[in-house]
Amino acid sequence: MNAWLYRLQLKMDWREVARNYEDEFREEMRSLGIKPPTITARITSFLPQIVGFTQKLIDSGMAYVAPSGSVYFSQEKYGRASKFIKSFTPEGFDKSEKKSGADFALWKGAKAGEPSWPVPFSPVPGRPGWHIECSTVASHFFGSSVDLHSGGIDLMFPHHENEEAQCCAHHGVDNWVGQWIHAGHLLAPDATKMSKSDRNFITIRSYLERSTSDQFRMYCMRHHYRSNCTFDDEEIRISSDLISKFTNFCNLVDAYLNGVVPASCSSVEEPEILQQIRETGRQIDSCLADDFSYPFALQALSELVSICHRQLVPLRKSTVTSATSYSAMAAAANLTETFFRSAGLVLPTKRNAEARTATAAGSSPEATALPKVMDAVLDFRSVIRGAGLSMRKETPALSKEMLGACDGLRDRLQRSGVRVKDLGGGSTWELEQQVPVKVSAETGSKIRPVKSP
Numbered sequence: 001m002n003a004w005l006y007r008l009q010l011k012m013d014w015r016e017v018a019r020n021y022e023d024e025f026r027e028e029m030r031s032l033g034i035k036p037p038t039i040t041a042r043i044t045s046f047l048p049q050i051v052g053f054t055q056k057l058i059d060s061g062m063a064y065v066a067p068s069g070s071v072y073f074s075q076e077k078y079g080r081a082s083k084f085i086k087s088f089t090p091e092g093f094d095k096s097e098k099k100s101g102a103d104f105a106l107w108k109g110a111k112a113g114e115p116s117w118p119v120p121f122s123p124v125p126g127r128p129g130w131h132i133e134c135s136t137v138a139s140h141f142f143g144s145s146v147d148l149h150s151g152g153i154d155l156m157f158p159h160h161e162n163e164e165a166q167c168c169a170h171h172g173v174d175n176w177v178g179q180w181i182h183a184g185h186l187l188a189p190d191a192t193k194m195s196k197s198d199r200n201f202i203t204i205r206s207y208l209e210r211s212t213s214d215q216f217r218m219y220c221m222r223h224h225y226r227s228n229c230t231f232d233d234e235e236i237r238i239s240s241d242l243i244s245k246f247t248n249f250c251n252l253v254d255a256y257l258n259g260v261v262p263a264s265c266s267s268v269e270e271p272e273i274l275q276q277i278r279e280t281g282r283q284i285d286s287c288l289a290d291d292f293s294y295p296f297a298l299q300a301l302s303e304l305v306s307i308c309h310r311q312l313v314p315l316r317k318s319t320v321t322s323a324t325s326y327s328a329m330a331a332a333a334n335l336t337e338t339f340f341r342s343a344g345l346v347l348p349t350k351r352n353a354e355a356r357t358a359t360a361a362g363s364s365p366e367a368t369a370l371p372k373v374m375d376a377v378l379d380f381r382s383v384i385r386g387a388g389l390s391m392r393k394e395t396p397a398l399s400k401e402m403l404g405a406c407d408g409l410r411d412r413l414q415r416s417g418v419r420v421k422d423l424g425g426g427s428t429w430e431l432e433q434q435v436p437v438k439v440s441a442e443t444g445s446k447i448r449p450v451k452s453p
Helices: 003-010 014-031 047-059 130-142 153-171 204-210 213-221 233-257 270-289 294-317 326-342 350-360 365-390 396-415
Strands: 063-065 071-073 104-109 126-128 146-152 177-183 418-423 426-431 437-440 444-449
Touching: 014 204, 047 063, 047 071, 047 104, 047 130, 047 153, 071 153, 104 130, 104 153, 126 130, 130 146, 130 153, 146 153, 153 177, 213 233, 213 294, 233 294, 233 326, 233 350, 233 426, 270 294, 270 326, 294 326, 350 426, 365 396, 365 418, 365 426, 396 418
Parallel strands: 146 177
Antiparallel strands: 063 071, 071 104, 104 126, 418 426, 437 444
8 A cells, every 4th residue: 555545544644654664674673683784775865866867867868758747768769688587568558658568667747645756857746666766776875786686586577677777778787786686475374475465464573472583584594585485383383393403402412511411432423423514514505605505504404413413312321421522512513503693593502591581681680690590400400300319219209209399390490481301411401492373374464372392
């Protein structure tokens, strides 16, 4: 719906409507953990540049003023082949207004109630066309060439096609953009494109009420950016499980290095793991250099974690209590955390708990104390649990009561979002993820929770 119609309905100035959407967009990008752009530009701040851009195309004969006062780009005068489609010859256009159906608007004569500005090349006030807004602002900052230009796949034509044509004509170049990057659509559970008209979408705000930005980021990493992705509860569950897999591995390595997981020299094949780490690093670099192929990079890292995890798990039954392969396992965990940090995802490991809780609570003493309190609680629990296990034969009733109390504490912590794991040399803890979201194609933004795995 156009801003002027919103203004009529809400009795707000169109500038105020725009500012409200700007604020909402910035807040939701922040809540998803997306960094703000280096430069933010409003079209209304670049009207003189847009007018100058349009005037230059008119003066060069690449554009013409229609009887209505609108200005159109002349595809015939431009005379170059399309870069995104083979041909485009629309029918049924207004021949009294446009010379060709392929011509597109640079400047539109304003309709009643629309924002408008007087310009020297038109007898009536008007407003910029869609494509020239982006072209002018980008040209202002980047000049006659742009290395990378991104957008949704639905913008390839006509928006990006027209941007490229008018910029090549304006700057006198053969190519304005060096590399185009087009992202696929986010699809509803029934595999249709999410849209406001079909009411089959979920808002960012609603999603984050029940799930996390990291789960959505993992969901995006699991799909190539050019592919269309179905967004449903199963996809979010898989993404949540993957975060848990990598987090659990890093926590297990941390416990192993601290002697909580018993270790033995013969169980961990350090040369094999170090070689696998080097190969995984090469695979990740190759995948990301190949059109940002995050799904294959994730697969390579997942295989490394599985190999390492298989060598650590049997150690729980060992009687040796000191780690003997620090470098291999530490390197594997470091590669895992570094990979996700580079993608903007901080795994919710025990080591990251202090930073995460401090950030969430504004660095309050209560938040920063959580890891220390949990370590103290588990140390005390381990003493009681060890005593209970040692007296099973002598005093079975007391042993059962002590072990039951330890299990009860573990269950209470679980209900509070702290998962406790009992290992051979002690216990570890980790913060659980938030409950994933359930998306319904029929109810649009209405959601219901799914039990956490």
